[in-house]
Amino acid sequence: MRKIIHVDMDAFYASVELRENPSLKGKPVVVAWDSGRSVICAASYEARKYGLRSAMSVAKARILCPQAIYIAPQFPLYRAVSSQIRSVFARYTDLIEPLSLDEAYLDVTANFKNLPSATAVANAIRAEILDVTGLTASAGVAPNKFLAKIASDWRKPNGIFVIPPSRVQAFLLPLPLQKIPGVGKVTLAKFHRLNMFTVNDLLGYSEAELMYHFGRYGRRLYNLARGVDERPVEPNQVAQQVSTETTFEQDIPFGEINQPLILLCERLWGQLVRKKKFGCTVTLKLKTNAFRIITRSKTFSVPLHMPEHLVQAGLSLLERVDDEIKSNKFRLVGVGVSQFVEEEEVGMQLPLL
Ligand SMILES: [Mg+2]
Numbered sequence: 134m135r136k137i138i139h140v141d142m143d144a145f146y147a148s149v150e151l152r153e154n155p156s157l158k159g160k161p162v163v164v165a166w167d168s169g170r171s172v173i174c175a176a177s178y179e180a181r182k183y184g185l186r187s188a189m190s191v192a193k194a195r196i197l198c199p200q201a202i203y204i205a206p207q208f209p210l211y212r213a214v215s216s217q218i219r220s221v222f223a224r225y226t227d228l229i230e231p232l233s234l235d236e237a238y239l240d241v242t243a244n245f246k247n248l249p250s251a252t253a254v255a256n257a258i259r260a261e262i263l264d265v266t267g268l269t270a271s272a273g274v275a276p277n278k279f280l281a282k283i284a285s286d287w288r289k290p291n292g293i294f295v296i297p298p299s300r301v302q303a304f305l306l307p308l309p310l311q312k313i314p315g316v317g318k319v320t321l322a323k324f325h326r327l328n329m330f331t332v333n334d335l336l337g338y339s340e341a342e343l344m345y346h347f348g349r350y351g352r353r354l355y356n357l358a359r360g361v362d363e364r365p366v367e368p369n370q371v372a373q374q375v376s377t378e379t380t381f382e383q384d385i386p387f388g389e390i391n392q393p394l395i396l397l398c399e400r401l402w403g404q405l406v407r408k409k410k411f412g413c414t415v416t417l418k419l420k421t422n423a424f425r426i427i428t429r430s431k432t433f434s435v436p437l438h439m440p441e442h443l444v445q446a447g448l449s450l451l452e453r454v455d456d457e458i459k460s461n462k463f464r465l466v467g468v469g470v471s472q473f474v475e476e477e478e479v480g481m482q483l484p485l486l
Pocket of ligand 1: 141142144145
């Protein structure tokens with residue numbers, strides 16, 4: 134039986150800004166580029182009282198809370214604080230899987246300080262984070278990643294919630310289905326059409342029935358409803374990439390790659406949105422008729438969050454292909470996005486491409 138902690142900083146970017154500028158305390162503070170087209174990166178708890186949330190458009194936020202104070206994101210600062218937090222984790226375990234700058238899974242089944250329980254470890258970590266950074270973190274403690282992630286949200290801000298193995302079933306049965314990570318609006322609407330509202334309602338379905346309604350995700354739902362999640366904490370996550378490619382029926386000259394590339398970028402965008410994956414790195418892949426593979430990548434300081442950005446990035450990578458290669462004919466073009474951030478971090482306006 135594993136002991137997993139999910140640590141999640143409270144309103145991270147906004148809290149860092151309040152720490153930097155204490156005169157903002159008690160005021161509705163929003164971290165976002167102050168432009169009608171951008172989206173909120175983080176809202177302080179004071180701002181949340183007005184209904185402001187991360188990923189909400191700044192245009193809407195201005196209506197809900199005209200007096201909010203806007204601060205442009207300072208990612209180098211957040212990254213520096215994030216690495217302080219990771220050094221705290223590293224004093225307790227080396228099984229650390231960061232999910233974003235302010236969130237990580239830790240496997241503390243064995244911990245360096247020989248603390249008797251995962252709860253003790255979580256509390257020690259929260260205290261040490263506060264000590265080192267002046268910021269509060271919330272933690273969820275559970276036998277697996279799925280439950281730990283839900284639990285960290287249960288007593289936010291500055292709270293801890295523990296789901297011991299003996300309490301897993303009692304915790305899960307009444308849980309509303311929208312609390313399951315990965316259940317978005319579309320899946321939730323489908324649940325409701327099937328008259329399913331809580332995990333308890335899921336338990337009435339066989340694995341085959343859930344797979345009939347939800348495809349491969351149905352199998353995962355079947356297991357999650359029973360509190361089963363065998364995914365280990367993976368310290369050195371291989372960089373994931375979501376990509377798509379197309380092989381031409383006939384090899385084409387370089388000058389004709391634009392059009393299929395734009396279509397690929399649009400298709401890839403659809404995949405990314407469905408998977409709720411927003412990444413900072415775009416990679417272009419080309420294969421010549423001699424099977425030589427060429428890749429070009431570009432990394433942005435914030436995740437791509439509009440389809441135009443992806444198309445623009447793809448086209449600009451095409452321009453970076455050497456002239457010597459351009460004289461070939463090409464049999465394949467592909468495009469991929471990697472370096473993902475959590476959904477909560479998305480919504481920042483992309484600076485100049
Ligand atoms: Mg957070």
